[in-house]
Amino acid sequence: MRLTKYGHACVRLEDGDRVLVIDPGTYSEAESLAGATAVLITHEHADHIDVDKLKAARDGNPALTVHTHPALAASLGDGVIPVEVGDTFSAAGFTVRAVGGEHAEIIDGLPGCPNLGFLVDGVYHPGDSYFVPAESVDTLLVPASGPWAKLGEAIDFARAVRPTRAFPIHDAHFGDIGLDSFDWWLETKGGTDYARVPLGESVDL
Template sequence: MEVTKLEHACQIVTEGDARLVIDPGNFTRPVETTGVVAVVLTHEHPDHVTPEQLAGILARNPDAVVIGPAGVAAALAETGVPIDVVTDGDHRSVGPFDLSFHGTRHNVIHSSIPVIDNTGVLVNGRLFYPGDSYTEPGVPVEVLAAPVGAPWLKVAEMMDYVAAVAPRRAYPVHEATLSEIGYGMHTGRLREAVEPGGALVLLAPGESLTV
C-alpha cells in the first residue's frame, strides 16, 4: 500500500490498481487520478472538500463511493451526490480498502464558532488520519498523517497527541496555513514527539510513502 500526499489535507492511497482519495479541498491541486473506488471526507470545511473537486473526481470515476459523517452529507446535499454516512465505530470495505472510522467532532477553533462533525479514518489497519481532530483510534497505528498547522492547533497539544498515538512513522499534513519558517518549526516539534520511538517522514506534495 502506498500513500501519496498532495497539498494540505489531501492524500491518495493506492493498493494495486485501486485508489482511495481523502479530503480533496480547495488548497489542493485538481485531483485528476483514475482508478478511484472511494472518496473519504472527514468533514465539510472547504480545505477538505469542495463540490468542484468532488465533481471532477466523480466525472473520472463514476462508480466511486463517497463516505463521510452526517455534516458532510448535509453540506453537500445540494450537489445530489449520495454520501455513505459514517460515524465513530463504523467500518466499510471498498475494493482492497478496509476502513474503520474514529471520532465524531472537529477540534474547537473558538467558543464562538460551532463545532462540526469530523470522523477520522484508519486504512487497512495501518494508516490513520484524524482529520481536524486529536482523536485517538484506540488501536496501534503504524503510520499517522499528523496535522501540523490550523486555526485550532496548538503545538503543545499536537505533540501530546502524537506521543499518545505513538505511531511507528508519521508524516505532516494540513500545512498550507504555515509559512516555510512556521512549517520548519512545527515539524521540528513533531519530530521531537515522534522520535525516538518512531520516525518522521517529510513528504512534499506529490511524494509517496510505502505503508
Template sequence: MKITRHIHACVEIEDHGNRIIIDPGTFGAPNLEGATILITHNHPDHVDPAVLKPGMSIYAPRSVAHAIPVECHIVEHGRNFTVGSLNVEVLGSEHALISHALAVAENVGYLINGRVLHPGDAFQPLKKVELSLLPVNGPWVKMLDVEDYLRKFPPQRFIGIHDGIMNERGLAINKKFLTALAEAYGSQYLALGEGESVEI
C-alpha cells in the same frame, strides 16, 4: 500500501490498484478519476464540491452529504467498509474545538487496513498506529497539542499534514520541532512534501 501526500490534508492511499483519496479540498486536489473519495468533514480546506462529480464513489459524514451536489455513502463512527483490498474503519464524531464562539463541527477519521490513520481535524485517541497522518498546524492546533498526542498515543511513524496555510519559514520551523518530538516520544517523523510518497 503506497501513501502520497498532496496539499494540506489531502492524502492518497493505493494498494493493489485500489486508490483512496482523503479530503480533496479547495487548496487543491490531485486527479480523482478512478479513486474512492473519503471526506472527514465539511470545512472547505477538506472538501471542494466543485471537484466532486456524479458517479464518483464518495464516503462522508452526514453534514457533508447534505452540503455537496452529488450522492455519497453516509458514514459514522464504528462503521466499516471496504474499497477493494482496503478495509476502512470510521472513527470519531467531532471536530477539535476551534473557538468557544463556534459550534463544534461533525468530523470523522479513517483507519485504513488497521495501519494508516487519517484523523481529519481531531486527534483520534488510538494507540500503536503504524502510520499516522498527523495535523500539525491550523486555528485549532498548536505544537503543544501535537506533543501531548505523541506522548499519549505515539505512532510508529507519522507524516505531518494540515499545514497548507504555512509559508516556507513556518514549515522549516515545524520540521525542526516535529523531528525533535518524534525522537523524544519514540516515533519517527516522515517529512514528506507535496507529491512525495512512502510505501509501507
C-alpha cells in the same frame, strides 16, 4: 501500500489498482482524484472538500464512491454513503474504520461541526482533531497548522497514538519557517519516526 501527499490535508493511498483519496479540498490538486475508486471526507470545511472537484471526479467516474458523516452526505446528493463513528466498511478495497466525531475547538465551542477520523489499514487520518483511537496505528498523519491546531497538542497527540511512523498534513497555513519549526519539534519530541513527505511525492508503507 503507497501514500502520496497532496496539498494541505489530502492524501492518496494506492495498492495495485485500489486507489483511495482522503480530503481532496480547495488547497489540493485535482490530479489527486485521477483514477480514484473511493473518497473519504472527514468534515464539511472547504479545505477538506472541494465540491466542484469532487463533482467533476464523480461525473467522470460514476462508480466513484464517497463516504462521509451523515449530515454532509445528505447535502452532497445521491450516491454518497453516510458513515457513523464506530462503523467499519470497505472503500476501494481498503478496510476503513470511522472514529472520533467532533472537530477540534478553536474558541467558544466553534466550529462545533462533526469530524470523522479514518483508520485505513493502519493509516490514521484524524481530519481536524487530535482524537486518539483505541486501535493501534502504523502510520499517523499529524495536523500541523490551522486556527485550531497547537504545536504542544500535536506533540502530545503523536505521543498518545504511539504510531510506528508519522507524517504531517494540514500544513497549508505555514510558510517554510513554520514548516521547518514544526518538523524540528516533531522529530525531536514526537516519540516516533517522523518525516515530511514533499508535496506530490510518495512513500511506500
